[in-house]
Amino acid sequence: MEKVKVIVIGAGGRGTVYANCAKENKDKVVVVGVAEPRDFFRERIVKEHGIPAGNVFRSWEEAARREKFADVAVVGTQDKMHVEPMRAFASKGYHVLLEKPMAPEAEGCREISRIAKKNGIIFAVCHVLRYTDYTRKMKEIIDSGAIGEIVSMQHLEPVGYWHFAHSFVRGNWRKESESSSMLLEKSCHDLDWIRYIMDCRCESVSSFGSLKHFTRKNQPKGASDRCLDCKVGAECPYSAVRFYQDRIKTNSLGWPVDVITSDLTVDGVNKALRDGPYGRCVYACDNDVVDNQVVNMSFEGNRTVSFSMIGCSGFGGRRTTVFGTRGELYGDSDKIKLFDFLTGKHADIETKSPEAGFLGGHGGGDPKLFAGFIDAVAAGDSSRILTGPDVSLESHLMVFAAEKSRRENRVVEMKEMYRGNL
Numbered sequence: 001m002e003k004v005k006v007i008v009i010g011a012g013g014r015g016t017v018y019a020n021c022a023k024e025n026k027d028k029v030v031v032v033g034v035a036e037p038r039d040f041f042r043e044r045i046v047k048e049h050g051i052p053a054g055n056v057f058r059s060w061e062e063a064a065r066r067e068k069f070a071d072v073a074v075v076g077t078q079d080k081m082h083v084e085p086m087r088a089f090a091s092k093g094y095h096v097l098l099e100k101p102m103a104p105e106a107e108g109c110r111e112i113s114r115i116a117k118k119n120g121i122i123f124a125v126c127h128v129l130r131y132t133d134y135t136r137k138m139k140e141i142i143d144s145g146a147i148g149e150i151v152s153m154q155h156l157e158p159v160g161y162w163h164f165a166h167s168f169v170r171g172n173w174r175k176e177s178e179s180s181s182m183l184l185e186k187s188c189h190d191l192d193w194i195r196y197i198m199d200c201r202c203e204s205v206s207s208f209g210s211l212k213h214f215t216r217k218n219q220p221k222g223a224s225d226r227c228l229d230c231k232v233g234a235e236c237p238y239s240a241v242r243f244y245q246d247r248i249k250t251n252s253l254g255w256p257v258d259v260i261t262s263d264l265t266v267d268g269v270n271k272a273l274r275d276g277p278y279g280r281c282v283y284a285c286d287n288d289v290v291d292n293q294v295v296n297m298s299f300e301g302n303r304t305v306s307f308s309m310i311g312c313s314g315f316g317g318r319r320t321t322v323f324g325t326r327g328e329l330y331g332d333s334d335k336i337k338l339f340d341f342l343t344g345k346h347a348d349i350e351t352k353s354p355e356a357g358f359l360g361g362h363g364g365g366d367p368k369l370f371a372g373f374i375d376a377v378a379a380g381d382s383s384r385i386l387t388g389p390d391v392s393l394e395s396h397l398m399v400f401a402a403e404k405s406r407r408e409n410r411v412v413e414m415k416e417m418y419r420g421n422l
């Protein structure tokens with residue numbers, strides 16, 4: 001069978017993850033092109049995949065001007081740069097694997113869904129959590145009727161204190177005007193996952209949330225605006241010096257330290273901390289996204305879900321309890337516990353993904369999503385995709401409804417959001 005040909009649009013963090021996934025599936029897929037303005041990132045992919053010079057571009061615009069020369073465009077550009085490449089590549093007949101969020105506003109998401117359907121392409125949004133072994137197991141148990149009918153669910157996303165500080169206080173997703181809301185950026189995965197597990201439509205949403213901690217007024221006395229100069233850093237759990245230098249010292253050179261500099265030495269990191277955004281005090285940044293948020297959802301059939309996102313958290317791993325009419329299920333993104341009301345018995349279920357290293361990314365979701373997408377393209381069968389245009393639009397609209405609720409301090413009906421699109 002002919003290999004599926006892929007072009008990587010935006011060879012940053014995510015584009016590179018999927019290019020690596022392609023390498024692991026050499027018999028089925030080949031990266032034949034790349035579009036990326038940053039030399040280091042572009043050349044890394046060119047070298048790894050032996051891409052001919054004619055298929056190397058400095059922007060998606062340049063790549064889209066060429067006649068179609070691949071089957072799939074993997075769009076891994078930043079949030080605000082999804083609609084245009086989607087339109088350009090889909091209208092040329094490329095199948096598109098698009099990073100989440102589809103777009104920072106509801107209208108952009110609606111547009112992407114329309115483009116995918118109009119062009120009849122195979123399309124998926126990278127909601128990687130749907131594809132993990134853990135999710136598959138959880139779904140299998142629920143679908144088997146082991147806990148009866150779902151009545152309610154509690155789902156927690158503890159982002160983690162250092163991850164929150166890195167990405168949402170100092171990093172790329174700290175400011176809504178430059179990326180999107182916290183809920184869309186990080187928790188659109190969760191609302192999508194909740195929709196998948198509930199397996200029915202959300203009807204109404206309410207939400208509260210705020211930026212409570214990472215503000216100037218909480219800066220400790222005597223702290224400096226740069227961690228390298230800080231006299232109280234030893235007492236600060238968010239010290240950038242500790243985060244990044246410790247990783248260099250222990251030779252942990254991947255994410256997140258490779259985001260702050262490509263010079264992965266003590267000196268290189270010191271320079272990045274001195275000059276770049278990642279050396280700033282967490283209380284002296286230009287961040288505005290919330291650090292805690294709750295969302296309550298009412299689903300069809302009188303079912304309820306509560307979701308919490310929290311930045312100041314230490315125990316990693318999303319945690320979920322599903323309450324059914326005949327039993328209860330608890331999962332921590334790794335192990336699942338099942339309690340049966342009738343027998344009073346407990347069962348512990350392991351779901352560890354066999355993949356290791358980067359291929360274990362998102363609990364094995366990254367490679368499984370990618371492999372599923374490539375299989376769907378090879379077979380011309382989009383039923384192999386768990387995250388097509390309608391379902392992704394629906395879960396994105398849940399996020400926008402929650403944000404609307406938080407800002408307007410009212411319950412939002414999902415009907416308001418659908419506008420005949422779903």
Ligand SMILES: NC(=O)c1ccc[n+]([C@@H]2O[C@H](COP(=O)([O-])OP(=O)(O)OC[C@H]3O[C@@H](n4cnc5c(N)ncnc54)[C@H](O)[C@@H]3O)[C@@H](O)[C@H]2O)c1
Binds near residue numbers: 035038081100
């Ligand atoms: N599925 C997930 O779990 C997940 C995880 C992290 C990020 N994301 C999403 O993936 C997307 C990318 O995130 P990232 O962390 O890889 O960001 P990144 O900044 O590392 O990568 C984006 C790349 O796009 C490149 N780019 C900019 N302009 C371009 C142009 N005109 N043409 C081609 N490339 C261009 C940038 O140079 C950069 O290398 C974002 O939408 C983000 O929200 C998804």
